[in-house]
Amino acid sequence: MTENRRFLLRRRPEGDPARDDFELVSETVPSPPPNGFVVRNHYCSIDPAMRGWMDDEPSYMPPIALGDPVRATTVGIVHASDNPDYPVGQWVIGLNAIEEYSVVTPGHFTAPVDIGAVDSPTRFLTAMGAVSLTAYFGMTDVAKPKPGETLCVTGAAGAVGSVVGQIGKIHGCRVIGIAKGPEKCRRLIDDYGFDIAIDYRGKSIEDLSGEIAKAAPDGLDMVFENVGGPIMEAEMLNLAAHARIVLCGLISEYNADERVGLRNLWQLIVHQATIHGFLIADYAPRFPEGGAKIMEWVGEGRLRIDEDVQEGIENSYDTFMRLFTGANEGKQILKIA
Numbered sequence: 001m002t003e004n005r006r007f008l009l010r011r012r013p014e015g016d017p018a019r020d021d022f023e024l025v026s027e028t029v030p031s032p033p034p035n036g037f038v039v040r041n042h043y044c045s046i047d048p049a050m051r052g053w054m055d056d057e058p059s060y061m062p063p064i065a066l067g068d069p070v071r072a073t074t075v076g077i078v079h080a081s082d083n084p085d086y087p088v089g090q091w092v093i094g095l096n097a098i099e100e101y102s103v104v105t106p107g108h109f110t111a112p113v114d115i116g117a118v119d120s121p122t123r124f125l126t127a128m129g130a131v132s133l134t135a136y137f138g139m140t141d142v143a144k145p146k147p148g149e150t151l152c153v154t155g156a157a158g159a160v161g162s163v164v165g166q167i168g169k170i171h172g173c174r175v176i177g178i179a180k181g182p183e184k185c186r187r188l189i190d191d192y193g194f195d196i197a198i199d200y201r202g203k204s205i206e207d208l209s210g211e212i213a214k215a216a217p218d219g220l221d222m223v224f225e226n227v228g229g230p231i232m233e234a235e236m237l238n239l240a241a242h243a244r245i246v247l248c249g250l251i252s253e254y255n256a257d258e259r260v261g262l263r264n265l266w267q268l269i270v271h272q273a274t275i276h277g278f279l280i281a282d283y284a285p286r287f288p289e290g291g292a293k294i295m296e297w298v299g300e301g302r303l304r305i306d307e308d309v310q311e312g313i314e315n316s317y318d319t320f321m322r323l324f325t326g327a328n329e330g331k332q333i334l335k336i337a
């Protein structure tokens with residue numbers, strides 16, 4: 001009997017997730033349900049959003065139930081099927097979980113993918129995946145960049161942030177990236193073509209605000225926010241008139257026991273600025289359009305998309321935590337087959 005190892009949520013994390021909030025169990029591989037199929041997951045997308053799904057709080061998706069495997073987007077191959085549209089051997093992408101085999105029932109989000117069109121199945125989680133589409137629609141539809149404007153992006157060396165900054169450059173903007181440590185800052189300039197990199201490590205709001213002011217003497221026309229907290233407060237002190245803030249993520253708060261919130265909202269009034277909360281799921285009908293544009297830019301060598309692939313389902317916890325220590329170098333993926 002083939003075994004199905006599954007990475008379960010046993011306890012809701014308080015603050016930083018602990019190793020024993022999770023358990024790796026081994027079960028037998030289920031049979032396909034009527035009109036459904038079973039997928040052998042090869043790659044799991046490891047995303048900051050998973051941390052929010054572990055909390056029992058109102059959100060855009062129900063929390064992961066205790067005892068269920070940790071929800072994740074996966075790419076894999078149909079292993080057994082009762083659905084003629086998904087024959088055995090078909091590659092698929094879907095919202096499944098960190099587990100070797102997932103049962104897919106009719107109506108569950110899943111789609112076939114054309115593996116012949118890419119050099120690696122991981123591309124469906126990176127270049128053609130949600131993170132690149134987040135950067136694409138967050139920039140083109142929400143930030144709406146104009147040539148000559150100044151963009152500041154946080155979490156800048158990460159999966160979303162690195163693509164955001166490059167899209168800003170493609171649109172003729174001046175791009176400032178904020179990330180942790182000299183090596184990430186070097187990559188922002190050398191690998192992604194940003195104009196200015198600011199290392200936030202160990203800096204007060206005042207120091208950071210001063211560095212942003214030096215980098216953007218006329219203020220920030222656009223802020224693409226992935227981090228929140230004190231870094232965002234420093235940006236808020238440097239807005240240009242009518243600045244647009246794309247609120248994409250708040251990773252600095254995901255493990256916080258107490259959320260501080262934004263203490264200088266007044267700056268929105270001063271600068272007649274707007275904050276726009278943004279969720280990529282809203283753009284699902286337009287994914288083919290965004291994916292095509294991203295692939296065009298990648299093909300032209302104008303967009304670089306880095307992947308950080310860790311291996312082994314037994315390393316699920318350590319791989320997840322890389323997002324919070326900042327160890328990931330590009331889109332975090334876990335290979336489990």
Ligand code: NDP
Pocket residue numbers: 047048049130131134155156157158159160161178179180184226227247248249250251252253278279280281322323324325326327328330331332
């Ligand atoms: P990343 O690849 O950017 O990885 C996370 C990065 O966040 C780390 O590398 C680290 O970079 C930074 N980070 C972690 N903890 C902190 C902290 N306390 N303070 C400051 N920075 C921190 O992940 P993604 O690109 O996948 O996601 C980036 C953001 O986008 C997240 O907030 C995520 O929730 C959001 N998102 C939102 C979507 C939407 O639809 N709204 C869709 C997809 C993602 P460093 O070493 O520089 O600190």
